[in-house]
Amino acid sequence: MADIAYLGLGLMGRGMVRNLLKAGHSVHAWNRSAVDLPEEITGHPAYVAAASVAEAVSGRDRIMLCVTGPDAQRALLLGPDGALAHAAKGAVIVDSTTTDPAVSRALAAAAAEAGHAYLDAPVYGSKAQAWDGTIGFIVGGDTAVLDSVRPILEAISGGAFHLGPNGAGAVMKLIGNLLSAAQTAALGEGLALARKNGLAADGVIEVLDRFGGSSSVIRGAARKTLANDFEPAFHLKNMAKDIGLMLDLGKASGVPMLGTAVTAELYRAALAAGYGELQANAVHKVQFALAGITDEAAK
Numbered sequence: 001m002a003d004i005a006y007l008g009l010g011l012m013g014r015g016m017v018r019n020l021l022k023a024g025h026s027v028h029a030w031n032r033s034a035v036d037l038p039e040e041i042t043g044h045p046a047y048v049a050a051a052s053v054a055e056a057v058s059g060r061d062r063i064m065l066c067v068t069g070p071d072a073q074r075a076l077l078l079g080p081d082g083a084l085a086h087a088a089k090g091a092v093i094v095d096s097t098t099t100d101p102a103v104s105r106a107l108a109a110a111a112a113e114a115g116h117a118y119l120d121a122p123v124y125g126s127k128a129q130a131w132d133g134t135i136g137f138i139v140g141g142d143t144a145v146l147d148s149v150r151p152i153l154e155a156i157s158g159g160a161f162h163l164g165p166n167g168a169g170a171v172m173k174l175i176g177n178l179l180s181a182a183q184t185a186a187l188g189e190g191l192a193l194a195r196k197n198g199l200a201a202d203g204v205i206e207v208l209d210r211f212g213g214s215s216s217v218i219r220g221a222a223r224k225t226l227a228n229d230f231e232p233a234f235h236l237k238n239m240a241k242d243i244g245l246m247l248d249l250g251k252a253s254g255v256p257m258l259g260t261a262v263t264a265e266l267y268r269a270a271l272a273a274g275y276g277e278l279q280a281n282a283v284h285k286v287q288f289a290l291a292g293i294t295d296e297a298a299k
Contacts, residue, residue, distance in 0.1 A: 001025050002152055005050075005057040007065035007076050007083065009035045011233065012096065012123065015130025016066065019156035021046055022133075030056040032072075054086040061088040062149065066096035066123075069241055070103045077107055084114040091116045092149050096137070098122050098177065098238070100245050101167035102252070104140060108166035117145040120166055121153070122173035127233035134158045138176075140169035174249055177242045178260055183217045184280060185263045188287035191225055195293055201226040221281040230278040230285075237276035239283075240267040 001024045006017050009031040018041055020027050026046040030053055041047055050056035053076055057063050063083050067073060073095065077083050083093065093111055095104070095118065104120035111118035118141060125135035137153050137160040139146050146162055153160040163172050194204050208214045208222055224230065243264045250257035267283055275282040288294075 002062045003060055004028070004062045004064060004152070005030075005060045005083070005087070007031075007053060007056060007063070008067040008072075008097075009037065010066065010068075011127040011235075012130045012135075013066040014041065015127065015132075016064070016096070016135075016156055017041060017047070018131060019133045020064075020152070023152075023155035025152065028056045028060065052081070053083055054081055057083045057087045057091075059088050061091040062094075062152065063087055063091055064094045064096065068238070069097065069245075070099050073097050073099060073103060073107060078110060084111055084116060087116060089115045092145055093118045094121045094149055094153070095119065096121050096123050098173050098242055098245070099170055100248060101140075101170040101174075104170040105167045108141065117142065118166065119145060119149070120169040121160070122169055123157070124173070124176055136161060138163060138169045138172045140164055140166045140171075171249065174242065174246050177239065178246050180217050181239055181243055181246075181263050181267070181280070182259060183215060184221050184283060185266055185287075187218050187221055188225075188281075188284040191222065191284060192287050192291040192293060195288070196291060221284075224279060225281050225284045230275075230282045232277065232279045234280050235276065236267065236270055236278050236280045236282050239280040240264075240271050240276070243267055 003026045004020055006013060006027050006029045009029060014037055017027050017029055021044045028048045028050045030050040065076060067076060093116060108118040120140040121137045123135040123137055129135045133156050135157045137157055139160055139162050143162060146160065150160055163169050205222060205226065208219050243260060246260055247257055247264060266286060270283045270286045273286055275285060
């Protein structure tokens with residue numbers, strides 16, 4: 001079994017740590033702020049709460065992280081206090097942050113210069129899937145490096161899928177989130193139409209469960225919104241951040257992204273309305289308001 005350093009104990013990271021422990025690994029974990037973790041994690045004999053990044057990674061050759069974005073990645077990995085400076089030589093860094101592919105490639109180069117290997121390995125799935133071990137890793141990097149950590153990743157997921165060299169995993173993750181954000185926005189317009197025209201929530205769900213043009217994203221978000229449930233499994237603020245990364249990637253790639261640009265404005269409006277800490281489907285609150293649907297009528 002491996003001795004793993006894990007950096008970042010947010011909604012996704014804590015689930016991955018839980019499953020690393022269940023798989024028999026030891027975990028030295030660090031988070032930049034205090035977090036309230038369940039006894040299942042904190043009481044596990046193989047779990048250690050580290051006081052710093054350096055303490056978490058010191059002497060370890062398997063480093064995993066999932067943080068909020070490029071700034072947090074650089075802060076944790078680079079510099080004299082970062083993971084690259086303190087990990088055991090030849091360490092493999094598995095980075096599950098949703099980020100700019102250019103950042104992934106730059107971090108891979110920095111890791112190589114320090115004598116380590118780097119995989120951009122964002123995941124599909126959200127909090128529930130991270131907790132029950134059914135997320136999937138979308139990986140960019142060297143095949144042999146992935147194979148060296150594949151048993152660790154597969155023990156806490158539904159699989160690890162290799163997309164190409166460093167940066168490829170990050171690109172695919174942004175594509176997936178682009179599709180999720182667009183579907184959620186389209187669904188908001190559809191649900192507003194349904195409410196304005198008196199359709200019953202149960203009937204809407206029943207049709208979406210059978211409609212060929214539906215999806216798991218649409219069905220899940222529809223159920224939550226129609227139940228007035230905006231408890232976060234994936235924060236709206238993070239989706240808004242990811243949409244910004246999508247637009248940056250489109251610009252860098254010479255790909256016009258007209259629909260995504262409109263979706264970005266919708267999510268920015270939701271942030272301005274104070275919905276950033278809610279689930280991403282809270283963008284529907286903005287769409288309902290635009291349609292003249294009050295919060296009381298949306299219940």
